[in-house]
Amino acid sequence: MLHRKRSLCCNLSTGHRYLVDDRAVFVQGDLGNKADLEPIFEKYPIQAVIHFAANSLVGESVVNPLKYYQNNVAATLTLLETMLKYNVKNFIFSSTAATYGIPNVELITEDCPTNPINPYGRSKLMIEQILADFASAYGLNYVVLRYF
Numbered sequence: 422m423l424h425r426k427r428s429l430c431c432n433l434s435t436g437h438r439y440l441v442d443d444r445a446v447f448v449q450g451d452l453g454n455k456a457d458l459e460p461i462f463e464k465y466p467i468q469a470v471i472h473f474a475a476n477s478l479v480g481e482s483v484v485n486p487l488k489y490y491q492n493n494v495a496a497t498l499t500l501l502e503t504m505l506k507y508n509v510k511n512f513i514f515s516s517t518a519a520t521y522g523i524p525n526v527e528l529i530t531e532d533c534p535t536n537p538i539n540p541y542g543r544s545k546l547m548i549e550q551i552l553a554d555f556a557s558a559y560g561l562n563y564v565v566l567r568y569f
């Protein structure tokens with residue numbers, strides 16, 4: 422989440438607290454938990470949210486899709502709902518090249534069809550579709566980055 426002094430909300434399910442820059446405000450919390458999110462939006466004048474948090478192991482997503490739809494889709498919905506409540510309308514989303522599946526072209530461009538082949542890729546594509554709907558309905562400004 423961004424305001425002039427950057428604030429960061431993470432549950433540390435992966436990653437390390439010591440890697441967070443000292444200039445950032447760090448809050449250990451879960452995006453799926455409104456009780457963790459709302460105090461941050463209350464306290465800081467957040468202008469935009471950069472959303473990196475996810476589970477992102479393709480193999481694990483095949484074995485345990487519930488974890489992926491719960492954490493990547495449902496928790497992101499809670500974040501988006503909280504943003505709307507606090508009138509934060511700018512969102513940058515970490516999606517994935519896994520949304521493309523296995524394209525039959527060598528050079529993948531942004532307008533290649535999406536056809537994810539695993540729950541991880543599908544969970545990210547679902548959020549992309551939700552973002553498009555939120556842009557139409559609520560005026561959300563968003564950018565999607567499909568990292569390779």
Ligand SMILES: NC(=O)c1ccc[n+]([C@@H]2O[C@H](COP(=O)([O-])OP(=O)(O)OC[C@H]3O[C@@H](n4cnc5c(N)ncnc54)[C@H](O)[C@@H]3O)[C@@H](O)[C@H]2O)c1
Nearest residue numbers: 431432433434435436451452473474475477496515517568
């Ligand atoms: N690393 C890559 O090559 C790659 C490629 C494509 C897309 N991405 C995407 O980029 C983003 C970051 O990837 P990464 O490799 O840095 O992953 P990572 O696992 O290192 O970092 C994800 C962070 O999100 C946190 N997190 C997960 N669920 C959370 C929740 N519900 N609430 C709060 N915090 C939560 C974890 O604790 C972790 O610190 C992810 O969204 C991932 O899908 C990464």
